[in-house]
Amino acid sequence: MLELNPIEHFDLFNNPKSNILVIYTGGTLGMDYDEAGSLAPCGFDSVLRRAPVIKELQINLSVISFKIPIDSSKVEVSHWQQIAKVIYDHYDGFDGFLILHGTDTMAYSASALSFMLEGLNKPVIFTGAQLPIASPRSDAKENLVTSLEIAADTKNGKPVITEVCIFFNNVLLRGNRSKKVESQQFDAFESENYPILAKAGITIDYQWSYLRTPVVEKLKLHDQMDASIVILKLFPGLSEPVVEHLLNSPDIRGVILESYGAGNVPNESWFLNLLEKGNQEGKVILNISQCNGGKVIHGKYQTSSELDRIGVISGEDMTTEAATTKMMHALAHYSNITDVKTCLTTPIRGEMN
Ligand code: ASP
Numbered sequence: 001m002l003e004l005n006p007i008e009h010f011d012l013f014n015n016p017k018s019n020i021l022v023i024y025t026g027g028t029l030g031m032d033y034d035e036a037g038s039l040a041p042c043g044f045d046s047v048l049r050r051a052p053v054i055k056e057l058q059i060n061l062s063v064i065s066f067k068i069p070i071d072s073s074k075v076e077v078s079h080w081q082q083i084a085k086v087i088y089d090h091y092d093g094f095d096g097f098l099i100l101h102g103t104d105t106m107a108y109s110a111s112a113l114s115f116m117l118e119g120l121n122k123p124v125i126f127t128g129a130q131l132p133i134a135s136p137r138s139d140a141k142e143n144l145v146t147s148l149e150i151a152a153d154t155k156n157g158k159p160v161i162t163e164v165c166i167f168f169n170n171v172l173l174r175g176n177r178s179k180k181v182e183s184q185q186f187d188a189f190e191s192e193n194y195p196i197l198a199k200a201g202i203t204i205d206y207q208w209s210y211l212r213t214p215v216v217e218k219l220k221l222h223d224q225m226d227a228s229i230v231i232l233k234l235f236p237g238l239s240e241p242v243v244e245h246l247l248n249s250p251d252i253r254g255v256i257l258e259s260y261g262a263g264n265v266p267n268e269s270w271f272l273n274l275l276e277k278g279n280q281e282g283k284v285i286l287n288i289s290q291c292n293g294g295k296v297i298h299g300k301y302q303t304s305s306e307l308d309r310i311g312v313i314s315g316e317d318m319t320t321e322a323a324t325t326k327m328m329h330a331l332a333h334y335s336n337i338t339d340v341k342t343c344l345t346t347p348i349r350g351e352m353n
Pocket of ligand 1: 026027028029070071072073101102103104105128129130
């Protein structure tokens with residue numbers, strides 16, 4: 001298990017509007033200049049110093065930080081397990097959860113957390129920034145402040161958001177529908193296949209009909225993930241020995257096939273035979289599209305018409321991030337391949353239509 005700093009409480013109000021637990025993992029948002037003038041991860045107290053306006057939000061904050069804050073390119077399954085466990089263990093004590101995370105793998109982490117936490121009826125909001133909070137033009141302060149407001153928002157005494165989301169550059173997106181699409185501008189995330197959940201302007205305008213409705217069941221933690229999977233992205237020229245090598249590997253249990261357009265593949269017999277053999281030998285092969293928008297439709301073109309027959313399943317309109325983490329979840333959760341496939345083809349957290 002990764003090491004966490006002890007929980008710190010910034011109890012600023014006697015009658016707070018909300019109690020939020022911040023989980024600080026690292027990323028650009030929380031960087032500050034060190035003595036040598038270089039950007040390095042800093043503690044949450046420096047973040048608070050850089051964004052004193054947080055103290056005016058009528059929110060009491062508690063913070064749990066990774067002992068060593070990380071660049072999110074280094075995120076592993078164990079980090080997701082740690083974050084999910086923190087939320088699970090502190091679920092009753094807080095009204096909402098805010099995860100400060102690097103942008104690079106934020107969509108993977110938000111997707112993973114959505115599968116690990118079943119039965120959420122409180123907000124879990126991820127945010128980060130493209131520029132460190134110490135930088136004068138940083139987007140960190142706006143992202144942080146509005147994320148906190150969203151995490152604290154209620155309607156008729158109930159939390160407005162009851163799912164895992166990403167808030168970034170004034171839009172709130174469903175976590176398992178999001179993708180990082182931009183590394184230079186502030187609008188880093190998009191959700192092509194699902195409408196934005198809220199837009200923050202002068203007010204925060206929620207799209208009520210697209211929000212996930214709260215469930216009454218108790219929160220369940222599914223923190224096991226089986227990462228023995230691979231993403232096979234098609235490209236013209238992909239060769240038989242390479243595909244054969246992957247599909248023959250005993251270490252691979254699941255293959256995310258990133259196909260073209262509406263789920264099309266080169267329907268040469270060598271390729272289809274390898275997929276069929278992989279399926280017969282117990283590998284789960286899930287077809288998703290390389291496109292950000294639209295969905296896989298087996299049989300729309302001749303080039304995908306054999307896929308159902310040879311046992312490839314359709315990931316419909318799932319993102320790569322959602323498909324990858326859902327595959328890890330399903331392989332860990334079910335021992336029977338039919339159950340794994342049923343899980344992958346059924347919407348479980350609003351990740352597919
Ligand atoms: N490399 C950084 C990270 O993902 C980028 C960021 O935070 O925006 O941790």
